[in-house]
Amino acid sequence: MSGEPAAATERLFFREAIGRALREEMRIDPRRIVMGQDVGAFGGSYREFEGLFAEFGASRVRDTPVAEAAMVGIGVGAAAAGLRPLVSVTYMDFIMLGLDPLVNYGAKLRYKTGGRLTAPVIVKTTSGARGQGVAHSQCVEAWLMSVPGLKVVAPSNPADAYGLMKAAFLEEGPIVYVDHKRLFPIPGEVPLAATVTPLGLAAVLRRGTDLTIVTHSFMTRTAMEAATAMSAQGVSCEVVDLRSLAPLDIATVSASVRRTGALLTLEEGQVTCGVGTEVAAQVQQRLGPIPVARVGALAAPVSSNPVLEAACLPDAPRVVSAAVALLGRRRSDAPRPVSRKS
Amino acid sequence: MDLIEALHSMMLIRAFETALARRSDHGFQLLSSGEEAVAVGVCSALTADDQLLTGGRSIGPALARGLAPDAVMAELLGKASGPNRGKGGRGHMSDASAGFFGAHAVVGGNISIAAGVALARSLGGEPGIVVILFGDGACGAGALHEVLNIAAIWTLPLLFVCNNNQLSVSTPRTAALAPKALSDLALAHGIRSASVDGMDVVAVHQAAAAASTAIKLGEGPAFLECTSWRFASHSTSTRETRGQAEMAAVLARCPIARLDAALSTSGALTPTIRADLERQVDAAVAKALAFADASPYPERDEATTDVG
Numbered sequence: 001m002s003g004e005p006a007a008a009t010e011r012l013f014f015r016e017a018i019g020r021a022l023r024e025e026m027r028i029d030p031r032r033i034v035m036g037q038d039v040g041a042f043g044g045s046y047r048e049f050e051g052l053f054a055e056f057g058a059s060r061v062r063d064t065p066v067a068e069a070a071m072v073g074i075g076v077g078a079a080a081a082g083l084r085p086l087v088s089v090t091y092m093d094f095i096m097l098g099l100d101p102l103v104n105y106g107a108k109l110r111y112k113t114g115g116r117l118t119a120p121v122i123v124k125t126t127s128g129a130r131g132q133g134v135a136h137s138q139c140v141e142a143w144l145m146s147v148p149g150l151k152v153v154a155p156s157n158p159a160d161a162y163g164l165m166k167a168a169f170l171e172e173g174p175i176v177y178v179d180h181k182r183l184f185p186i187p188g189e190v191p192l193a194a195t196v197t198p199l200g201l202a203a204v205l206r207r208g209t210d211l212t213i214v215t216h217s218f219m220t221r222t223a224m225e226a227a228t229a230m231s232a233q234g235v236s237c238e239v240v241d242l243r244s245l246a247p248l249d250i251a252t253v254s255a256s257v258r259r260t261g262a263l264l265t266l267e268e269g270q271v272t273c274g275v276g277t278e279v280a281a282q283v284q285q286r287l288g289p290i291p292v293a294r295v296g297a298l299a300a301p302v303s304s305n306p307v308l309e310a311a312c313l314p315d316a317p318r319v320v321s322a323a324v325a326l327l328g329r330r331r332s333d334a335p336r337p338v339s340r341k342s
Numbered sequence: 343m344d345l346i347e348a349l350h351s352m353m354l355i356r357a358f359e360t361a362l363a364r365r366s367d368h369g370f371q372l373l374s375s376g377e378e379a380v381a382v383g384v385c386s387a388l389t390a391d392d393q394l395l396t397g398g399r400s401i402g403p404a405l406a407r408g409l410a411p412d413a414v415m416a417e418l419l420g421k422a423s424g425p426n427r428g429k430g431g432r433g434h435m436s437d438a439s440a441g442f443f444g445a446h447a448v449v450g451g452n453i454s455i456a457a458g459v460a461l462a463r464s465l466g467g468e469p470g471i472v473v474i475l476f477g478d479g480a481c482g483a484g485a486l487h488e489v490l491n492i493a494a495i496w497t498l499p500l501l502f503v504c505n506n507n508q509l510s511v512s513t514p515r516t517a518a519l520a521p522k523a524l525s526d527l528a529l530a531h532g533i534r535s536a537s538v539d540g541m542d543v544v545a546v547h548q549a550a551a552a553a554s555t556a557i558k559l560g561e562g563p564a565f566l567e568c569t570s571w572r573f574a575s576h577s578t579s580t581r582e583t584r585g586q587a588e589m590a591a592v593l594a595r596c597p598i599a600r601l602d603a604a605l606s607t608s609g610a611l612t613p614t615i616r617a618d619l620e621r622q623v624d625a626a627v628a629k630a631l632a633f634a635d636a637s638p639y640p641e642r643d644e645a646t647t648d649v650g
Contacts, residue, residue: 033465059465065495070454070488077458081393081443083465085458100485104448105455107650112434113444114427115648149650173650 009159009189015048017158017190018124018179021165022049022086024194026056029084032169035062035071036088036124045090046126046184072098072123076106076174079121084169089125092178093138098123106174107149121175122168127154128180128218128268129313133304139217139269139297141178145246145278151199152245154178156220158188160243163197170196178245180218180268200247204256208238211323212256214279215266216242219314223266226319235327245275250282257283262291262330264323266314271296293326295319343386343547345605350619351386352378352543352598355402357623358411361631362401363578368419370580371432372447374402376541376573379597380505381406383546383568384473387554390441391470393463395456397477398433398447399505407442409435415630416637423637427644443472449510450476450483453502457489460498460563471499471557473550479510481524490565494531497562501553502528504565505540507572512583528565540568541597571595 012020026032034052036044040063043050053061064071068089075087089095095102106119129137144152151171155161161179168175205220206227215223220241227237238256242249257263263283265276271294280292298312355378362371374381381402388394388407396403404414409425417424417435424430425437436444443459446452456474463472480486481504493500504524508515521527528535534556538545546568553564571592575582584592605611 031466062496065488065491067488067492069485070457070492073451073454073485073489074458074461074492077455077460078462078465079458080455081459081462083458083462100448100451101454104451105446110648110650112426112430113436113648114425114429116426117436117438117444151650 008192010192011187012158012162012190013184014158014161014179014186014188015046015184017162018048018165019050019052020190021162022052023055025166025169026052026060030060031082032084032086033060033062034086034088035064035075037064037066037090039063039088044088046181048184049088068094068097069100073101073105075121075123076101076119079106079119079174080109080117084120086122086124089123091136092125092127092140093135095123095125095140095176102174103147103150107147110173111149118172119174120172122177123174124177124179126181127178128182129302129309130181131304131306131309134301137302139267141176141245142269142274142278144176145248145275149173150246151175152178153199153243154217154245155243156183156217156241158186159190160197160203162190163195164243166194166196167199178217182218197243199244200249201244202249202252203241203243204238204252205241206237206239208236208260210236210260211262211264211327212238212240212253212260213264213266213319214240214242214253214276216245216275217268219266219268222314222316222319225316226323229316229320230323235323237323242275248279248282250279250286253279254283254286257290258287262326264293264295264319264326266295266319268313269296270299272299291326291330293322295322343544345544345601345610346615348382348386348543348547349598349601349605349611350622351382351406352601353619353623354411354626355381355405356598357627358405358415358630359401361627362415362418363574365419369432370578371401371418372399372577373574374399376592376596377505377507377570378402379543379546380503380540380568380570383543384475384503384550386547387550388441388473389470391468392473393438393441393443393459393470394473394475395443395452395459396445396475397449397452397480398445399477400433400435400445403475404435404442404445407440409437409440409442411626411630412633413437415634419634420639421634421637422640423633428640429644429648450480450485452476453480453485453489457493457498457500460493460500461496463499471501471554473501473503475503475505477510478504478506478508478515478519478524481519481527486527490528490531490533493563494533497560499557500563501550501557502563502565503550504567505570506567507570509572509576511576511580523567525565525567533563533565534561535565535567537567537569540570541595541600543597543601
């Protein structure tokens with residue numbers, strides 16, 4: 001913010017920001033452990049766990065068999081018994097295998113024990129398409145948002161990747177931390193001081209007056225690209241990065257939409273029952289009818305075929321064209337003479 | 343092993359479940375009548391440091407672990423005086439402070455949880471073992487097979503106890519599970535395993551105690567199959583599929599009558615002692631019902647408390 005001295009930062013790749021948060025947290029407390037496929041000496045499929053095995057050893061950085069259901073269940077059970085585990089599910093597509101212990105046990109444990117047990121487990125999983133095909137590309141975070149007792153975050157930049165991981169370790173219950181294949185190699189400034197990004201707090205990344213774009217994770221970059229393109233056409237877009245999907249910061253989104261008067265939601269997952277659908281419904285509950293457009297992947301599997309993958313995923317031109325259509329609709333709606341029958 | 347105490351414990355479970363089943367205000371219940379020797383035999387081999395987790399058929403195990411009948415009855419009848427304020431209820435009761443980490447009524451769903459509890463123990467250097475009690479139904483589920491493998495490679499202090507009552511609702515074990523003995527499932531992972539007569543509380547106790555000792559010596563997990571017979575249908579709202587002749591043969595295997603006969607023959611159990619045990623059990627059940635009936639339900643507001 002202007003007027004405040006700029007905090008000292010370091011430049012880290014997204015994957016390094018995750019690693020730094022884990023290193024700091026594991027140094028604080030021996031109960032914090034990491035488990036998953038190839039998290040040990042290999043350092044994680046995206047090198048986000050690099051260095052942890054060397055520092056903390058095989059007991060706290062545990063390679064597991066390919067058994068997501070058991071891994072998530074063991075993480076949930078260990079959390080209920082006093083550890084603070086992070087379970088890595090390499091591809092979000094495979095979180096489906098771990099949903100039974102996560103949803104049926106972890107998310108309900110505090111409730112079903114009358115508050116006597118909780119399962120503070122972090123399930124870190126990687127979403128998004130980058131040429132890996134129909135069962136290694138999905139963004140199913142919207143499924144998880146409807147589970148009472150489960151929190152969901154999805155950072156879009158290294159600072160939040162760091163800050164939300166720090167926040168995840170403060171949670172008393174289960175939380176799913178969604179990162180993204182295309183974000184790992186992206187650099188950004190991360191505060192040198194230990195910093196927590198609070199859950200349930202969206203970030204306004206760009207101010208604008210004509211339209212609010214609400215998004216999260218890698219699509220935040222697509223939204224910013226689209227906003228820049230529209231700016232050249234004289235359309236001023238505000239971009240809100242949700243960061244946290246459950247809890248959802250509908251206050252920040254609503255305040256933005258109240259200013260701009262129109263909402264476009266953007267996600268890489270499906271629009272049907274998607275994050276944007278929920279955002280739009282909650283905003284309209286607060287503000288009444290507003291012009292809304294939802295942009296997401298086409299209603300089809302995401303192929304590893306480069307042409308088909310690109311055709312399926314939302315990109316800046318698709319966002320621009322949806323925004324133009326939305327604003328055109330608003331303009332054509334707005335000046336219409338209204339016959340007042342009082 | 344105190345055999346009179348074992349008899350008392352089994353009689354309490356039977357009387358408790360019989361009284362509960364007569365009620366109409368509990369929805370339905372998953373009874374373990376007929377399987378008391380598994381619960382009592384295993385729990386009599388445990389110490390205060392150990393933790394027990396179970397599937398949904400958990401009334402017998404909870405009582406055998408030493409949870410107060412008052413509290414168990416209150417929880418099962420949905421009362422706020424239960425250990426989980428009546429919010430867990432049937433199939434989800436828990437009192438970790440009493441060594442009963444809890445029930446979880448997803449078949450096979452508590453097995454990986456138990457392995458996690460065992461991992462926490464192991465990393466924390468805490469004494470005691472973790473016992474996961476599940477039915478033969480869970481032996482067809484992937485969770486068991488995944489966890490057997492991990493428990494073996496991580497030498498977790500985990501005792502797998504399969505209460506093989508030979509029926510998954512109506513489906514016989516022979517139609518659902520390929521292994522000749524369910525304890526064979528452990529062999530592929532190099533896990534110490536045994537199969538015992540689950541209607542013989544002494545045999546169950548001895549096998550559980552031996553397994554527990556081996557686990558505490560650092561030998562890694564163990565697997566115990568206890569073959570039993572369920573006296574009731576799957577749940578109090580499920581129709582019985584077995585005929586009269588079959589049921590008569592099943593009921594003739596009663597683990598309580600079996601221990602009673604053995605103790606009477608040896609002279610350890612006299613009619614006076616038995617009458618005294620019956621009086622104690624009946625009084626405990628009556629007190630539990632009175633306690634539960636006198637307790638309030640949770641307030642409606644509690645539908646949204648302790649959620650997340």
